[in-house]
Amino acid sequence: MVPGPSATEASDAIGGRRRRIPRGEVQRQVILDGFESLLGRMPVADISVKDITDAAGIKRPNFYFYFESKSDVLGELVGGAWDDWAETIGSYHRRAGESHSGYFDRLFGQSYTAWVEHDQVMVAGVQATGYDDKVRSRWTELVDGLNSHLSEQMGRDAEAGLINPVSDDYTAIVERLTDMIVMAFYQDRSLKPAEAESARMLAALKAISLGAWGVTQ
Known part of the structure; x- marks a missing residue:
């Protein structure tokens, strides 16, 4: 029984x-x-x-x-790692008085830390999106939620004149940036390079993101 x-x-x-x-x-x-x-x-x-x-x-x-399948187990592990990250950053939105540089450090610096702590789960999760419908659905749900928050933040900042994004299609900008960051983190955690190389990767992602958002200050 x-x-x-x-x-x-x-x-x-x-x-x-x-x-x-x-x-x-x-x-x-x-x-x-x-x-x-x-x-x-x-x-x-x-x-x-x-x-x-x-x-x-x-x-x-x-x-x-x-669990119905191993896909459900992996999906729960990925969701748990994502929840840990979300709890650490506290909010997807830019806080009052928080610079855009600090905003990206908080979101994506902490995101990278979560990838390091859960690297096997996150790497497996990305791999499984290529062939497993359940994991792909769970991953898409999580990423879509993040992109929605980031697009809203970009819209508010653009309306306030704080940024000048490279396109009026905020959703498309955010989606492409998120895709780029996920792939960069995936490659980093798959290869596990020296810390100096990971730091260069993070600095490049931040510079590209700030440029795409059109941060002028």
């Missing part, structure tokens, strides 16, 4: 008290951790459900209680 998420089997210490962790939460995380550990040893396309259950130390029916 597959255990349901209402069962409990573990606890952790929070604020001096112990909280019971639902069994389902533990098992779900075991599956996610098992999949992520495999990404360091084999290409994502080669990973099977059996590989995941073996790595997680669970039976196959337990896997399907929580």
